[in-house]
Amino acid sequence: MTQANTSSMRRGAFIVPVVCAIAIGVLGPLMGNYVSDFVVKVMILSIFALSLELLVGMTGLVSLGHAAFYGIGAYVTVLASGSEGGNLALLLPAAMGAAALYALFVGALSLRTRGVYFIMVTLAFAQMAFFVFHDTKVGGGSDGIYMYVRPAIGKLDMENRMVLFYVVLASLVFTYGLLALVRRSRFGAALAGIRVNEQRMRAAGFAVYGYKLAAFVLAGALAGLAGFLLASRDGVVNPELMAWHNSGEVLLMVILGGLGHLRGAVIGAIAFTLLKEIFSTHAVMGPLADHWQLTLGIAIIVFVALLPKGLIGLAKRLSPKGAA
Amino acid sequence: MDFGTFLVQCLNSVQYGLLLFLVASGLTLIFGIMGVINLAHGSFYMIGAYMAFALAPLFGDQFLLMLVAGVVLAAIFGYLLEWAFFSYLYQRDHLQQVLMTYGLILVFEELRSILVGNDVHGVKVPAWLDGSFALGSVMSYPWYRLFASAACIVLAVALYWVVNRTRLGMMIRAGASNRDMVRGLGIDVKRLYRIVFAAGVALAALAGMIAAPMSSVYPNMGASVLIICFVLVVIGGIGSITGALVASLLVGFVDTFGKVFFADLSGIGIYLLMAIVLIWKPEGLMGRRP
Numbered sequence: 198m199t200q201a202n203t204s205s206m207r208r209g210a211f212i213v214p215v216v217c218a219i220a221i222g223v224l225g226p227l228m229g230n231y232v233s234d235f236v237v238k239v240m241i242l243s244i245f246a247l248s249l250e251l252l253v254g255m256t257g258l259v260s261l262g263h264a265a266f267y268g269i270g271a272y273v274t275v276l277a278s279g280s281e282g283g284n285l286a287l288l289l290p291a292a293m294g295a296a297a298l299y300a301l302f303v304g305a306l307s308l309r310t311r312g313v314y315f316i317m318v319t320l321a322f323a324q325m326a327f328f329v330f331h332d333t334k335v336g337g338g339s340d341g342i343y344m345y346v347r348p349a350i351g352k353l354d355m356e357n358r359m360v361l362f363y364v365v366l367a368s369l370v371f372t373y374g375l376l377a378l379v380r381r382s383r384f385g386a387a388l389a390g391i392r393v394n395e396q397r398m399r400a401a402g403f404a405v406y407g408y409k410l411a412a413f414v415l416a417g418a419l420a421g422l423a424g425f426l427l428a429s430r431d432g433v434v435n436p437e438l439m440a441w442h443n444s445g446e447v448l449l450m451v452i453l454g455g456l457g458h459l460r461g462a463v464i465g466a467i468a469f470t471l472l473k474e475i476f477s478t479h480a481v482m483g484p485l486a487d488h489w490q491l492t493l494g495i496a497i498i499v500f501v502a503l504l505p506k507g508l509i510g511l512a513k514r515l516s517p518k519g520a521a
Numbered sequence: 522m523d524f525g526t527f528l529v530q531c532l533n534s535v536q537y538g539l540l541l542f543l544v545a546s547g548l549t550l551i552f553g554i555m556g557v558i559n560l561a562h563g564s565f566y567m568i569g570a571y572m573a574f575a576l577a578p579l580f581g582d583q584f585l586l587m588l589v590a591g592v593v594l595a596a597i598f599g600y601l602l603e604w605a606f607f608s609y610l611y612q613r614d615h616l617q618q619v620l621m622t623y624g625l626i627l628v629f630e631e632l633r634s635i636l637v638g639n640d641v642h643g644v645k646v647p648a649w650l651d652g653s654f655a656l657g658s659v660m661s662y663p664w665y666r667l668f669a670s671a672a673c674i675v676l677a678v679a680l681y682w683v684v685n686r687t688r689l690g691m692m693i694r695a696g697a698s699n700r701d702m703v704r705g706l707g708i709d710v711k712r713l714y715r716i717v718f719a720a721g722v723a724l725a726a727l728a729g730m731i732a733a734p735m736s737s738v739y740p741n742m743g744a745s746v747l748i749i750c751f752v753l754v755v756i757g758g759i760g761s762i763t764g765a766l767v768a769s770l771l772v773g774f775v776d777t778f779g780k781v782f783f784a785d786l787s788g789i790g791i792y793l794l795m796a797i798v799l800i801w802k803p804e805g806l807m808g809r810r811p
Binding site for chain 2: 253259261306307309310312313314316317318320321322324325328329331332441442445448449452456488490491493494495496497498501502505
C-alpha cells in the first residue's frame with residue numbers, strides 16, 4: 198500500500214463519521230416520530246457500545262458487566278431530578294460521576310484478575326448493583342421509578358423532542374471524538390500495548406494497572422452518559438437496565454460491528470437494534486415475531502460461526518481493495 | 522433465634538450449598554477441562570427442573586427412577602449438543618464462546634416459553650419423602666430436603682472418586698493440564714470431551730430435577746443459578762472441584778443466613794463475599810495463581 202493511499206484512508210476515517218453526523222443533524226427535523234425515536238435509541242446504544250469498545254477493543258478487557266454503569270447513570274438521573282425536574286448541567290455530571298465512581302470500585306477489584314476471571318467478576322459486580330436496586334426501596338424496587346419532568350437548563354429542555362435529539366447527537370459526537378483522540382494519544386498507545394502484550398508493557402516500566410483502571414473508569418463514565426440519555430428519553434428506569442442480558446447485548450453490539458474500530462461499535466449498535474426491531478415486527482416475521490428471542494439467538498449463533506471478524510470484516514472481505 | 526431455628530437454617534445452608542455444588546461442578550468440568558466459557562450452563566439446570574415437572578406425573582412415586590431417566594435424557598442431550606455446537610468452540614477465543622453460548626440461552630429460554638409457557642409450576646414431593654423428620658420438640662425438618670442433601674453428598678463423593686481414582690478421571694485430569702500430550706498418548710480427546718460435556722450437562726440437569734420440588738419451576742431459574750455459579754467459581758478458584766465445594770458451602774451459608782438477618786439486602790451477600798475473597802486472594806480460595 199502506498200503512502201498516499203494510507204493517508205487518504207485516514208482522511209476517510211475522519212470524513213465519513215463527520216458527514217454521517219451532519220446528515221443526521223440535518224435530517225433530524227424531517228424525521229417522523231417513529232424514525233426519530235428509533236434514531237435516538239440507536240444513538241444512545243452507540244454511545245453505550247463505544248464506551249465498551251474502549252475496554253474490549255482498545256484495551257483487551259472483556260467486561261460482561263457494563264450495563265451496571267449504564268443503569269447507575271440512568272438511576273442517578275431519575276433519583277436526583279426531583280418532582281420539578283432537575284438541572285441538566287448538574288444531572289449530567291452527577292450521572293457520569295456516579296457511574297465513574299462505581300467503575301473505580303469495580304475496576305480496582307476486578308482488574309486484579311485476568312481473562313475469564315475478569316469476565317466473571319465484572320458480571321458478578323453488575324449483578325450486585327442489580328440486586329441493590331431490585332431488592333431495596335432505593336429506586337422503587339423491581340418496578341423502577343418514573344421521572345416526572347425531564348432535565349433542562351434554560352431553553353435547553355429535554356421535554357422537547359428535538360432538543361433531546363440534538364443533545365443525544367452531540368453526546369454521540371463527543372464520545373466518538375473523545376475516543377478517537379484517546380486512540381491517537383500516548384494513553385491510547387499504552388492501552389494498545391497492554392492489549393497486545395501486557396507483560397512486555399510492564400517490563401517496559403508502564404504502570405499497567407493504573408492505565409487499565411483509568412480506561413475502566415472512563416468507560417464507566419461514558420456508559421453513565423448513555424444511561425443519563427436513556428433515562429431522559431424514557432422518563433423511567435427499572436433494574437432490568439442492569440440485568441446481565443443488557444451487558445451481553447452491548448458486548449454483542451461491539452463484536453457484531455467488529456472489534457478494534459470505533460465505527461464497529463456504532464455499526465454493531467445499528468445492526469443489532471435493527472435486527473431486534475425486524476425480528477419482533479409482525480408485519481415482517483408473522484407469528485414468529487412473538488418469539489423474537491429465538492430468531493435473535495439463532496442469528497447470533499450463525500453470526501458468530503460465520504463472521505468471527507464482525508460486520509467490518511464482512512465489508513473488507515467483499516471489497517476487492519480490502520482483500521489485497 | 523432459638524437453637525431449633527438455627528439448626529434448621531444450618532441444614533438449609535448445607536442443602537442449598539450442596540445443590541449449588543452439583544451445578545457448579547458441571548461448569549467446572551466443562552470450563553476447567555475444555556476451557557469453554559459456557560453461559561448456557563444455567564439453562565441445563567432449568568431444563569432439568571422442567572424435565573422434573575414433565576416427568577413427575579409419568580413416574581408418580583418412582584422418583585429415583587425418574588431421576589435416572591432424566592439424567593440419561595440430559596446426558597444424551599448434552600452429547601448431541603457438544604457434537605452440534607460446542608465442539609466448534611474449543612478453538613475459538615473466549616469472546617466468541619461468550620457470544621455463542623449467549624445465543625444458545627436465548628434459544629433455550631424462548632423454546633421453554635413456547636413449549637411450557639411462562640407460568641410458575643410446582644412439582645410434588647413424592648409420597649414416600651413427604652412429611653418431616655422431628656427431633657423431639659427442638660426442630661422438625663422436611664424429609665425431602667434431607668434426601669436432597671444425601672443425594673448431593675453421594676454424587677459429590679462419586680464425582681471425587683471418578684476424577685481422582687479412575688482411568689477416565691486420570692485422562693480428564695491429564696487433558697485439563699495438557700491437551701496435546703493426552704492426544705499424543707493415543708487417547709481419543711474428542712470422545713473424552715464429549716463424555717465430559719455430557720456429564721456436565723447431566724449434573725446440572727440432575728440438580729434442577731432435585732431442586733424442582735423445593736423451589737418450584739420458574740422461567741428465570743437458569744440465569745439466576747448461572748450467575749451464582751460464576752460467583753462460586755471465582756470464589757473457589759477456576760478448575761478446582763474442591764474449591765467449588767468449599768465455595769458452594771460458604772455461599773449456601775451466606776445466602777441462607779443473609780435472608781434470615783437482612784431480608785432486604787440478602788441478594789448482595791454473596792457478591793460481598795466474592796469481593797472480600799478477591800481482595801484477599803484474586804485467584805480464588807483454591808485456585809492457582811495465573
